[in-house]
Amino acid sequence: MIRSTLRTLLAGALAAGTLTAGALSLPASANAQEALGASRAAIEARQRFNAAFEGKTIAFVPITMGIPLTITWKDTIEREAAELGMKFVMRDPNLDMGAMTQAVSALIGGKPDVMVVHNPSVQLLAKLLKKAEKAGIHVIQINMASNTPTSAYIGADFYRIGKETAEDIVAQCGAGSGRSGKVAIVEGDPTSSVSMEEVTAAKAVFAEHPEIQVVSSQPGYWDANKAREITASVLTQHPDLCATFGVWGIMQLGAGQAIKEAGLTGKVLNYANGGGPQVICDSIKAGLIDKYWSFDAKLQGHDIMTAVKMILQSGAAPGELRTVLYSDTNVITADNADGACWQMPGQ
Amino acid sequence: MTLKGAQFGQGGIVAAVTLVVFAVFAVLLDGFAALANAVVLVRSVSVLGILATGMAIVVIARGLDLSQVATMAAVSAWMLKLMGGGLPIWVALLAGLALALVIGLINGALIAYVEMPALFVTLAMGFLIFGAVRTGLLGGDMLVYLPESAQGLQVLGQGAVLGIPVPVFLFAGVALAAHFLLSATSIGRFIYAHGDNSETARLTGIPVRPLTLLEYALSAAAGYIAGLIMAASSGSVDLRIINSTLNFDAILVVVLGGISLSGGRGGIGNVLAGTALIGTLLNGMVIMNLSAEVQSIVKGLVLLGAILLDNALHPTDEEVMRQGDI
Numbered sequence: 001m002i003r004s005t006l007r008t009l010l011a012g013a014l015a016a017g018t019l020t021a022g023a024l025s026l027p028a029s030a031n032a033q034e035a036l037g038a039s040r041a042a043i044e045a046r047q048r049f050n051a052a053f054e055g056k057t058i059a060f061v062p063i064t065m066g067i068p069l070t071i072t073w074k075d076t077i078e079r080e081a082a083e084l085g086m087k088f089v090m091r092d093p094n095l096d097m098g099a100m101t102q103a104v105s106a107l108i109g110g111k112p113d114v115m116v117v118h119n120p121s122v123q124l125l126a127k128l129l130k131k132a133e134k135a136g137i138h139v140i141q142i143n144m145a146s147n148t149p150t151s152a153y154i155g156a157d158f159y160r161i162g163k164e165t166a167e168d169i170v171a172q173c174g175a176g177s178g179r180s181g182k183v184a185i186v187e188g189d190p191t192s193s194v195s196m197e198e199v200t201a202a203k204a205v206f207a208e209h210p211e212i213q214v215v216s217s218q219p220g221y222w223d224a225n226k227a228r229e230i231t232a233s234v235l236t237q238h239p240d241l242c243a244t245f246g247v248w249g250i251m252q253l254g255a256g257q258a259i260k261e262a263g264l265t266g267k268v269l270n271y272a273n274g275g276g277p278q279v280i281c282d283s284i285k286a287g288l289i290d291k292y293w294s295f296d297a298k299l300q301g302h303d304i305m306t307a308v309k310m311i312l313q314s315g316a317a318p319g320e321l322r323t324v325l326y327s328d329t330n331v332i333t334a335d336n337a338d339g340a341c342w343q344m345p346g347q
Numbered sequence: 348m349t350l351k352g353a354q355f356g357q358g359g360i361v362a363a364v365t366l367v368v369f370a371v372f373a374v375l376l377d378g379f380a381a382l383a384n385a386v387v388l389v390r391s392v393s394v395l396g397i398l399a400t401g402m403a404i405v406v407i408a409r410g411l412d413l414s415q416v417a418t419m420a421a422v423s424a425w426m427l428k429l430m431g432g433g434l435p436i437w438v439a440l441l442a443g444l445a446l447a448l449v450i451g452l453i454n455g456a457l458i459a460y461v462e463m464p465a466l467f468v469t470l471a472m473g474f475l476i477f478g479a480v481r482t483g484l485l486g487g488d489m490l491v492y493l494p495e496s497a498q499g500l501q502v503l504g505q506g507a508v509l510g511i512p513v514p515v516f517l518f519a520g521v522a523l524a525a526h527f528l529l530s531a532t533s534i535g536r537f538i539y540a541h542g543d544n545s546e547t548a549r550l551t552g553i554p555v556r557p558l559t560l561l562e563y564a565l566s567a568a569a570g571y572i573a574g575l576i577m578a579a580s581s582g583s584v585d586l587r588i589i590n591s592t593l594n595f596d597a598i599l600v601v602v603l604g605g606i607s608l609s610g611g612r613g614g615i616g617n618v619l620a621g622t623a624l625i626g627t628l629l630n631g632m633v634i635m636n637l638s639a640e641v642q643s644i645v646k647g648l649v650l651l652g653a654i655l656l657d658n659a660l661h662p663t664d665e666e667v668m669r670q671g672d673i
Contacts (some may be wrong), residue, residue: 228634
């Protein structure tokens with residue numbers, strides 16, 4: 001008895017709800033032009049745009065979450081994907097290479113429409129990315145490239161950054177500068193494309209200038225402590241070192257600490273690059289880094305989504321496109337460090 | 348403990364090898380023998396040395412701690428996070444110490460009371476700490492910075508007294524304390540007895556289980572101090588260190604120095620010998636600018652050599668057979 005009364009009540013409530021909702025949405029459906037655009041062309045453009053993304057899925061696999069770059073990318077991708085009506089999924093392998101290959105394999109099975117990957121090395125995902133394209137998934141690579149090209153690579157032009165940094169070092173330390181010409185390089189993980197590109201470019205520049213002597217080129221494995229230890233050793237060996245160049249800013253902060261500990265701040269120039277989080281600008285102002293090439297990670301997140309929009313609207317099949325979008329880069333020094341970096345999302 | 352001669356055998360050999368390597372580097376490499384470089388050398392292995400000192404206590408008691416570096420990184424990252432959140436520095440430091448000790452006690456309890464093998468307990472604990480601290484206490488962060496308000500803490504990593512860096516003093520302090528504990532107290536004697544033969548130790552009335560808790564707590568405490576130095580040196584804690592080989596490097600130093608994995612033998616002198624050899628090798632290889640691959644080959648060969656020596660000096664005997672190898 002009570003149950004049937006409840007059921008009636010519920011049905012009534014539901015019907016009322018539907019009616020209200022219908023009444024509210026009536027003007028919109030009655031006048032589709034208002035929702036989609038004023039002109040026929042605009043309406044069609046909007047319809048094509050919406051249809052390209054509605055109900056599609058974008059997957060993101062960074063090497064790990066919890067570092068400024070990946071936090072920022074995720075934040076932007078997730079927000080812009082939601083605006084497009086796309087579903088966002090993420091797998092965080094926590095820097096575990098095995099977990100990363102497993103995550104990508106599992107995602108290929110689940111067939112998202114777009115997969116954004118952050119390659120820890122040029123080889124790790126090379127085969128899987130091919131497989132993903134065969135399975136009909138558009139693959140976008142962010143900042144660290146794989147040996148397998150895919151629909152898009154979005155990221156800094158690390159060769160150019162390495163070259164420009166080296167040229168600046170030559171100008172500061174080379175012929176006519178009155179300085180020693182001794183340079184130390186702190187590599188990242190030697191199998192990462194970022195490290196390979198920057199170090200190759202820098203060494204090519206230095207090779208043209210015999211007065212520049214690369215006294216050390218050691219891998220710091222993205223670790224500030226390792227960079228600090230290597231640089232401390234190099235500095236006792238070569239207290240007249242002119243410059244140290246690290247392929248990633250957060251790691252190279254360790255080299256900056258070693259220079260500070262040795263009392264050589266300002267005498268040994270510290271060069272680095274990266275995505276430009278606030279901690280870097282603070283460190284530049286504190287004198288830990290002298291010159292920093294920044295490829296704004298926030299803009300990169302937006303670039304990823306721009307590529308997604310282009311790729312999905314183009315109608316191209318996975319494997320057809322091979323595009324590269326190098327990120328906008330600017331140079332930060334103590335003179336322009338105020339406001340040149342971004343705050344982490346949520347701070 | 349009747350094998351004291353053998354223990355000094357390996358420690359002595361390693362010390363001699365260190366001297367030879369040092370001499371060769373000093374002749375071949377300009378500036379290697381300079382006092383400033385010696386300071387850098389000791390400074391660069393002080394974190395490793397402190398970890399190895401804690402590890403030595405556990406290994407002497409015939410155990411192993413694979414969660415030491417995870418404890419180190421997770422606890423120090425949490426402390427920086429607390430300081431960044433406005434907690435007074437000393438409160439954060441105490442909270443960190445408490446967390447480290449709790450982790451050590453849990454390790455010890457699982458090994459002593461639940462009787463699970465140390466290898467698996469600490470391996471699993473390492474994963475657990477990494478995941479739980481990162482999601483539960485750090486809000487997902489992998490990288491935590493020393494906040495502006497706690498810059499004073501940098502003295503621990505970057506300060507120097509009479510030209511000698513503070514981390515070197517801390518390493519010396521930890522080594523002295525551990526040496527005192529192991530050689531001059533009855534607890535130290537008990538630890539040797541525990542490692543030598545756990546059952547006999549128990550039968551003679553040594554509280555083996557509570558002792559195990561203490562051993563792992565001390566290892567975690569060493570991780571805590573090492574983590575403090577690391578955080579203070581670079582002004583940040585990067586949880587990626589957990590995925591590095593640092594934990595195995597600490598074991599390498601212990602075994603290399605001549606503390607047998609079969610327990611009951613060796614002392615802090617061995618840790619110092621092992622640390623000195625690794626420090627000399629690493630420093631020399633960086634100065635020579637050897638590639639990462641060559642460095643890794645040298646490290647691997649040195650470890651194999653040390654285990655070979657350990658095997659020759661402490662051959663598998665009836666006692667080891669009965670207890671099983673680690």
